[in-house]
Amino acid sequence: MDIFIELAKKMSMTTMLEQLGEGMIKSLSIFGITLVLSLPLGLLVSFGRMSKNPVIRWIAKIYISVMRGTPLMLQLLVVRYGPWFLFGIRLTSDYNFPAVIIAFTINYAAYFAEIYRSGIESMPIGQYEAAKVLGFNRFDTFTRIIFPQVVKRILPSVTNEIITLVKDTSLAYVLSELEMFSLAKQIASSQTSFMPYLFAGLFYYVFNYIIAFVMERVEKSLSYYEIK
């Protein structure tokens, strides 16, 4: 129990948890906003990637290639400081958080796009043919017949990606965004204590545990039917 006595001397446990709590909220916001934006953007990119128009297809292909082929940390820096180095646009630190969201969103959209594509391309052609003969237009065919089945197919890959996103939120520290991990690091060094790291680790683990649990529930809710 020495460690707690030691801590009490410097920073009280409550203060530490309060500070970490703020980091937690920041991590959760990065996670939530990125997810809400990148899932639809990814679908849009996957349409581009599968477009009949070769120009659109190639733009999407290059976009995905760059986003997957370079480190997310570098992308964060480019989004934050690119406007200054490329166009001389000076942005204040107010731009840090939006920059984090933009970088995360465009990065994750690329991964989601490929997941959507794998799901859409694995759909049997017979589903499209049946829809066509029954008179469904393209929009209804996709929204009513194809997409619901795609969701079921891609759910496990999406879960993987979401869990990675939770852990990736810690990269926001390069833009001085005080999320869970950077705060833990800060407190740990100022207090010469390992406890903040343990809390941070616990936070990520519990968070991902909940996600895995929820996604399993969603998968189960779609198990009422089978896809050949």
Next chain:
Amino acid sequence: MKLLEIKNLSKSYGELQVLKDITFDVSEGEVVAIIGPSGSGKSTLLRCATMLEKISGGEIYCKGEKMAETVGGAVRYANKASLKKIRSYFGLVFQNFNLFPHMSVQRNVTEALTVNKKVPKAEAVKTAQKLLIKMGLGDKAESYPCQLSGGQQQRVSIARALALNPDILYFDEPTSALDPEITGEILKVIKELAAEKMTMVIVTHEISFARNVADRVVFMDGGVIVEQGRPEEVIDNPSSPRTKAFLSHFSN
């Protein structure tokens, strides 16, 4: 009245010509069986008639309305609105059923009615229930396709096609994906429809069934119609040596 008229239809995939100068029509109330070896082009013919394949040459009319024609060597399809209308004249039953697995049996039948034909839901459900009872599936409305046997799934897909009240119903090898002992239940349904004077074109390998139910049998081989006529002529008394050779594989 001619419900389907095909004139000089050709279909090629690159160099490979799978249909050569096919002329073929179907009158109202007629049941036509198309038989022939694999790769003879019989399924492709059906897929051209249902617009799942684009033709390479020739003309197609459905209920007297022009679906596609060839002018100066170029195939021209009718405009989108006309094609949409023409599409409502026919239904197609697939070899692999192609039911929507995420929808209940009932929803498989009602979905096109409510979404595409704007039929009120209650009315669509009524139609579906009537058809499902007719198909012997009255108790399966809430089931999902994966819970049904192949024969039951195929009967759902027939109900789904009938729900849109087509003038002509096409069957693309409706029993080929089924166990032999289940084949009979589908053939029985088709026979019942024939008794109701439903116009049907059936691509099939069931020769004895074709003889029983069809008004006309068409024998195809190598992308052409080799011979056609009443079943007792084509099946029992074929004039072409190719038909004879093909039928000799089926010893009743």
